[in-house]
Amino acid sequence: MAAKAELQMSTALVTGASSGIGAAFAEAYAARGARLVLVAPGEPRLREVADRLRGDYGVDVHTVAVDLAEESGPDTLAKAVADIGLDIDILVNNAGFGSRGPYHETSADRDHRQVMLNVVAVERITHLFLPTMVARGGGTIINTSSTSGFQAVPYMAVYGGSKAFVLHFTIALWAEYRRHGVRVLAVCPGPTDTGFFAVLGSRMSAGGRLRTTDEVVASAFRALERGQAYVIDGRLNYLTSNASRLLPRGLVAQITERVLRRGSMVMLQPTNRRGRRWNVARLSPFGSSASSDGSRRPTGVGSDAALGRFVVPDQQVRSGQQTGDARAVESGRQ
Numbered sequence: 001m002a003a004k005a006e007l008q009m010s011t012a013l014v015t016g017a018s019s020g021i022g023a024a025f026a027e028a029y030a031a032r033g034a035r036l037v038l039v040a041p042g043e044p045r046l047r048e049v050a051d052r053l054r055g056d057y058g059v060d061v062h063t064v065a066v067d068l069a070e071e072s073g074p075d076t077l078a079k080a081v082a083d084i085g086l087d088i089d090i091l092v093n094n095a096g097f098g099s100r101g102p103y104h105e106t107s108a109d110r111d112h113r114q115v116m117l118n119v120v121a122v123e124r125i126t127h128l129f130l131p132t133m134v135a136r137g138g139g140t141i142i143n144t145s146s147t148s149g150f151q152a153v154p155y156m157a158v159y160g161g162s163k164a165f166v167l168h169f170t171i172a173l174w175a176e177y178r179r180h181g182v183r184v185l186a187v188c189p190g191p192t193d194t195g196f197f198a199v200l201g202s203r204m205s206a207g208g209r210l211r212t213t214d215e216v217v218a219s220a221f222r223a224l225e226r227g228q229a230y231v232i233d234g235r236l237n238y239l240t241s242n243a244s245r246l247l248p249r250g251l252v253a254q255i256t257e258r259v260l261r262r263g264s265m266v267m268l269q270p271t272n273r274r275g276r277r278w279n280v281a282r283l284s285p286f287g288s289s290a291s292s293d294g295s296r297r298p299t300g301v302g303s304d305a306a307l308g309r310f311v312v313p314d315q316q317v318r319s320g321q322q323t324g325d326a327r328a329v330e331s332g333r334q
């Protein structure tokens, strides 16, 4: 992270800033005195966030209401920024959403919009703002990937693929632009407490603790200070993301598919902040799951969920599946 004095002279553009992780990034930069450009399609919510940040931090906040899943969205955004007369020092490509279900049954239009927003817009917006940063010899780009980016995620094939793109695209740019003074970071949250699951259409909720948006932002800022190419938010997410990398990719995908389809795998979930208490619940992809505390929990398939937080064979522990909601029992990855 740049020094506070430096940030007070900076302009941060955050996409998906009207809620969740994007709103938390916007607030964190406002708290450090940066001027903001907040971007999302829904104008009323965007205005609400902007008014709050102006009131709380006294910073200059601009809003651009634009649908970045539209082909013309990124160019419309760049034009709006140029019309305001701002140079962007910090770009947070955060807007994104997921869908779930057997691929042939998901909406082709929704999947297309998902690729347009999660992949095409991220790439295009980076193309629009990076050259100025390179010319100035400084800048920051944070792209929101996901723990889903570390493996194939059956029943969330498009989402997992889109986040893998963001992860690898970002790491490549990190390597290319270090010597130009531009910091590039992929932030990979696991299940985080936002509106993501409502958009996903998940029926799941239950068990362990979701990470907070503030924790995700704090992880990103720490990683920027350390000059990392990517960061996985949360120790448990770090362990599970890396554990799956030790196995053959096909095997991981097969296990994930099986878990999500048949509920034949299980997992342990932490139920308190420090992960010292564990809840054991049984996977039941489309029904409800029973957990070790005796309650029944609704479940659903796929999500920004991860394969196998501690997914182990049925006989050893039991668990359920989730939709990116860490409390849900799952086997996908955020």
Ligand SMILES: NC(=O)c1ccc[n+]([C@@H]2O[C@H](COP(=O)([O-])OP(=O)(O)OC[C@H]3O[C@@H](n4cnc5c(N)ncnc54)[C@H](OP(=O)(O)O)[C@@H]3O)[C@@H](O)[C@H]2O)c1
Residues within 6 Å of the ligand: 015, 016, 017, 018, 019, 020, 021, 022, 039, 040, 041, 042, 043, 045, 066, 067, 068, 069, 070, 094, 095, 096, 097, 098, 117, 144, 145, 146, 147, 188, 189, 190, 191, 192, 193, 194, 195, 196, 197, 199, 304, 324, 325, 334
């Ligand atoms: N929450 C998690 O568990 C989790 C885990 C890993 C990664 N992520 C990633 O984190 C990022 C932020 O998600 P979140 O969890 O904060 O979800 P969220 O609360 O649903 O926020 C999504 C944001 O993206 C905006 N957005 C949606 N469609 C858009 C479009 N077509 N054009 C421009 N902006 C659009 C939304 O604006 P409106 O409100 O106006 O629709 C909203 O501001 C996403 O990339 C997501 O994939 C989330």
